[in-house]
Amino acid sequence: MQASSTSPPAFSWDDWYSSVGGRTIKIVEVDEILYQIREYQYPKFKGALNQQQTVFENIAKASEAVKQKAFALGADEVGIAEIEATDIYKGREVNEKYAIVVGQRMLWRSFQEVPSQESAIECLRIYFSLGEIVIALAAYIRSLGYACTVEHPIGDSDVLHIPLALKAGFGELGRHGSIIHPKMGPLFRLGSVITDMPLAIDHPIDAGIAAFCDNCKACRIYCPAKAIPDERSVEAGKDHLGNYRYKVDTGKCFPYFAKHNYCSACLPVCVYHHKEWAKDFEGFKTKLFPAVDMQEPPTPVDPDIHKHKYPKLNR
Numbered sequence: 001m002q003a004s005s006t007s008p009p010a011f012s013w014d015d016w017y018s019s020v021g022g023r024t025i026k027i028v029e030v031d032e033i034l035y036q037i038r039e040y041q042y043p044k045f046k047g048a049l050n051q052q053q054t055v056f057e058n059i060a061k062a063s064e065a066v067k068q069k070a071f072a073l074g075a076d077e078v079g080i081a082e083i084e085a086t087d088i089y090k091g092r093e094v095n096e097k098y099a100i101v102v103g104q105r106m107l108w109r110s111f112q113e114v115p116s117q118e119s120a121i122e123c124l125r126i127y128f129s130l131g132e133i134v135i136a137l138a139a140y141i142r143s144l145g146y147a148c149t150v151e152h153p154i155g156d157s158d159v160l161h162i163p164l165a166l167k168a169g170f171g172e173l174g175r176h177g178s179i180i181h182p183k184m185g186p187l188f189r190l191g192s193v194i195t196d197m198p199l200a201i202d203h204p205i206d207a208g209i210a211a212f213c214d215n216c217k218a219c220r221i222y223c224p225a226k227a228i229p230d231e232r233s234v235e236a237g238k239d240h241l242g243n244y245r246y247k248v249d250t251g252k253c254f255p256y257f258a259k260h261n262y263c264s265a266c267l268p269v270c271v272y273h274h275k276e277w278a279k280d281f282e283g284f285k286t287k288l289f290p291a292v293d294m295q296e297p298p299t300p301v302d303p304d305i306h307k308h309k310y311p312k313l314n315r
């Protein structure tokens with residue numbers, strides 16, 4: 001399947017960073033994890049395919065087996081969606097029909113201060129950890145006799161994880177542009193495995209989160225770059241519930257993000273996160289609300305290069 005005319009072009013982080021004056025984040029641990037992902041994980045994306053195919057009683061049983069495996073590997077959430085042309089980056093071709101989307105939550109204790117080196121390292125730690133899960137999940141699917149492709153949480157992905165995760169029932173899009181899961185809140189990351197293995201799909205949910213966002217503006221108030229909007233935007237299109245999306249101003253967010261440890265302030269201040277924060281105690285002393293270091297934002301830029309524009313979900 002090819003990307004549709006409304007598919008977004010692949011996002012070029014390198015171009016973005018150079019257009020906003022470069023990435024000034026220098027954290028040894030972050031660089032080390034990026035190195036590990038590139039050198040250690042990327043070569044493990046491919047593997048031998050079992051020529052003897054396991055046939056499941058029905059597609060529900062097949063989905064159950066795949067999900068159980070993902071949870072056993074350390075996923076905090078798993079959902080399955082059918083891939084549509086608008087879920088594929090422009091210029092890419094995807095032959096697989098289904099995406100198994102995997103989420104893993106980040107630790108609340110690492111977001112007690114934002115932006116911070118600790119929160120930046122936690123983002124990368126989860127990217128690596130999710131990478132391990134999708135690589136092992138792909139190996140499992142191949143062992144069942146079905147070909148599949150690893151779509152790592154960072155790197156040269158063919159598909160857009162966020163629209164797929166919305167279709168797979170992960171949650172709803174928040175004012176801050178990230179998915180809010182009813183239990184995990186927004187403090188999690190995504191990766192996928194795509195395959196033709198016959199599977200039962202999940203469905204988008206309406207947990208009242210988007211409606212809640214219309215009255216809550218915590219992320220907007222605490223965004224140091226003033227990038228989070230007051231109103232929904234017709235230009236941003238509708239989400240799966242028929243609401244116009246909130247359109248985060250990436251021309252303001254990214255220059256800040258690039259200079260301040262990937263910022264991330266909008267995630268831990270999101271009130272939806274606090275429903276689960278207590279689970280992160282495990283003996284660690286944590287606060288209910290993070291300290292947000294709000295520095296003067298750099299001059300907004302809006303480079304003339306491609307951005308993510310999530311297409312309307314036709315559901």
Ligand code: SF4
Nearest residue numbers: 223225253263264266
């Ligand atoms: S990452 Fe920071 S700058 Fe960007 S939208 Fe969130 S709070 Fe604002």
Ligand code: SF4
Nearest residue numbers: 174175213216219270
């Ligand atoms: S902080 Fe409030 S407005 Fe922002 S995404 Fe979370 S719930 Fe929605």
